[in-house]
Amino acid sequence: MDELKLQLIEKSKKVDALTLENEGLKSRVSELQAKLESSNEYVDFGSGFKLSREYLTTIKSTSPTLNVYARGLFKKLFEPHEVIGYSLMGKQCNALQHELKPSIDPNRRDSIIAYSLKAFGVQPSSPNYSHSLKDVKKSLACLISEIVKDVNNGTKQVIAIQGESNN
Secondary structure (H helix, E strand, O other): OHHHHHHHHHHHHHHHHHHHHHHHHHHHHHHHHHHHHHHOOEEEOOOOOEEEHHHHHHHHHHOOOHHHHHHHHHHHHOOHHHHOOOEOOOOEOOOOOOOEOOEOOHHHHHHHHHHHHHHOOOOOOOOOHHHHHHHHHHHHHHHHHHHHHHHHHHHHHHHHHHHHHHO
């Protein structure tokens, strides 16, 4: 009987020691999580451009495709006035061969493309890399055209409203 009491006391001491150790570990985990969250509040995804981790998580979860994701990043990093009069890569437009537009900021553009491909697991060594890269570039070029159209339509609407108010 005394031997059982000693074993019970030994086990009780071990449980107390493990409980104390567990509390210490829980505290340390909480500290590390807080440190990780504060240090990773923003993600630098190339060339010094940062977006909040929360925004990147949200856009990733709401973007069904790579192109939608890249377009979302583009809209966040470029204002409409920064793309008017520019093209994605600084090449001639097929429709207007005489018009050569300068490229948008290549650092931001390349960061968006590279980060988008990486976020969707498309590595340079992947067999579909060049196809995905081409698709993203085409999608972003179309987005620039859409932004310019929206701005132009908005300007026409403002002019039309001003014209009506003058009458």
